[in-house]
Amino acid sequence: MDKITYKPIGKINTPFKRGKGTPIQPPAGKGIEGKIKLYPEYQKGLKDLDGFSHIILLYHMHKAKKYKLLAKPYMDNKTKGIFAIRAPSRPNPIGFSIVKLTKIKNNILYIQDLDILDETPLLDIKPWVGEFDDRENIKTGWLEDNVHKLHKTSADGRFEKK
Amino acid sequence: MDKITYKPIGKINTPFKRGKGTPIQPPAGKGIEGKIKLYPEYQKGLKDLDGFSHIILLYHMHKAKKYKLLAKPYMDNKTKGIFAIRAPSRPNPIGFSIVKLTKIKNNILYIQDLDILDETPLLDIKPWVGEFDDRENIKTGWLEDNVHKLHKTSADGRFEKK
Numbered sequence: 001m002d003k004i005t006y007k008p009i010g011k012i013n014t015p016f017k018r019g020k021g022t023p024i025q026p027p028a029g030k031g032i033e034g035k036i037k038l039y040p041e042y043q044k045g046l047k048d049l050d051g052f053s054h055i056i057l058l059y060h061m062h063k064a065k066k067y068k069l070l071a072k073p074y075m076d077n078k079t080k081g082i083f084a085i086r087a088p089s090r091p092n093p094i095g096f097s098i099v100k101l102t103k104i105k106n107n108i109l110y111i112q113d114l115d116i117l118d119e120t121p122l123l124d125i126k127p128w129v130g131e132f133d134d135r136e137n138i139k140t141g142w143l144e145d146n147v148h149k150l151h152k153t154s155a156d157g158r159f160e161k162k
Numbered sequence: 163m164d165k166i167t168y169k170p171i172g173k174i175n176t177p178f179k180r181g182k183g184t185p186i187q188p189p190a191g192k193g194i195e196g197k198i199k200l201y202p203e204y205q206k207g208l209k210d211l212d213g214f215s216h217i218i219l220l221y222h223m224h225k226a227k228k229y230k231l232l233a234k235p236y237m238d239n240k241t242k243g244i245f246a247i248r249a250p251s252r253p254n255p256i257g258f259s260i261v262k263l264t265k266i267k268n269n270i271l272y273i274q275d276l277d278i279l280d281e282t283p284l285l286d287i288k289p290w291v292g293e294f295d296d297r298e299n300i301k302t303g304w305l306e307d308n309v310h311k312l313h314k315t316s317a318d319g320r321f322e323k324k
Contacts, residue, residue, distance in 0.1 A: 004168045004222050004283065006254040025294040042253060045231040047243030051303020055245075058220070058256050060166050069207040081209030083217075083287040086294070091204060092168040092285045094220050094256070098297055121166065123254045125245040129302050131309045132187040132248070133295070135260055140291050141213020147293045 008121035010038035010107075012059060014114045019063060019160035024074050025086070026097050026113040028150050033102075036109040036122060043107040050104050054128040055111075059095045060121045064088035065161045074153050075146040084141065089159040095120070098128050170283035172200035172269075174221060176276045181225060181322035186236050187248070188259050188275040190312050195264075198271040198284060205269040212266050216290040217273075221257045222283045226250035227323045236315050237308040246303065251321040257282070260290050 014034035016022040023029030036057075038046065049055070066089065072078070073085040082090055100112040109125075140147065176196035178184040185191030198219075200208065211217070228251065234240070235247040244252055262274040271287075302309065 002169070004170065004285070006166045006168070006256070007164070008166065009253050027293065042231065042245075045244040045253070046246070047232060047241075048246035048304055049243055051301060051306075052246065053299070053301040054297050056258065058254075058258070069204065070209060079209075081211055082207040083204075084208070084210035084214065084289055086288055086291075090286060091171050091207070092220075094168070094286050096218065096220070096258070096288065098295060123166070124252060124256050126248055126258065127246055127302065127305070128297060128300065129248075129305055129309065130297070130300060131189065131302075131305075131312060133260060134297075135216050135290060135292070137215070138290065138292060139213060139215040140289065140293075142210055143289070143291055143293075144213075147291065150293060 006123055008123060009042050010036055010122040012036050012116050012120040012122055014116050014118050016117050019155045020157040022117060022155040023115040024153055024155055025150060026099055026115050029114045031112060032114040034111050034114050036111060038107040040107050046104055049127065052101060052127040054098055055101045056126040056128050057097050057099060057122060058124040059116065060123060061088040061093040061095045062121055063117055063160050064093040065159060067091055075149045076142060080142060087159050168285055170285060171204050172198055172284040174198050174278050174282040174284050176278050176280045178279050181317045182319040184279060184317040185277040186315055186317055187312060188261055188277050191276045193274060194276040195274050196276050198273060200269040202269050208266055211289065214263060214289040216260055217263045218288040218290050219259050219261060219284060220286040221278065222285060223250040223255040223257045224283055225279055225322050226255040227321060229253055237311045238304060242304060249321050
């Protein structure tokens, strides 16, 4: 299989017009509010989603510049492999965020705790389920000494297209 | 943005040749072993990943048949919206699994706890980090009364292409 083609199912609207200053993960964007405008032809697929407090969003990071296989993450000043960091400039720039779902009205989803740029094309919504998606006894490599910087760090535009 | 094109970065090999009998989530596939063959041109991007015990895989569910916006999930017999369930037949069939990483040797990653079909095209690897990806005080809608069936349930091929 050589190429895979997807079609956005909607758009994500957030207060973040530029990379610079955007929270680097949802827990660092606590309380930040936004909306998903699902294209109306997909609205029927939202049935029963309102029972879930948290949803997984997969989206196309449309502002990410071309990747390098080694890059400096925000929370350390040493270069890492791109698959060992969460930077948006990746071979396939698919973003992944778990956000709070506060309300659904027709094809509009009201969401919170955001680290996503405005106008981002949405690819999928999945319900977040602890029994599927939570893990214990984990090791987090280079982040173990660095993750305490999460709430003091925001993006600086280094991965953004000019 | 009308269409988005991605290129697989490797293949996932698992014991599951068909949907029927495949675990429906990684915790139901505990101990099941497989490998990722990352295409060699991406190998440099694995630097520092070996410090992480769990990785997020995003992949193209190449055997999923065309979606319907309403579908019956494995763990209930009532129809739900496709965005409220985790079925593979979705508008954009991007799979998401958190698996155990046991070893990396050159471009081969040894993984465990699998719910993925053999020969699945891989799109992205991200490190799993509790501080980014874990959530508390959650509600899981229709699954609250049904998730106890997880370890007794496996796929039956209903979402698979003929």
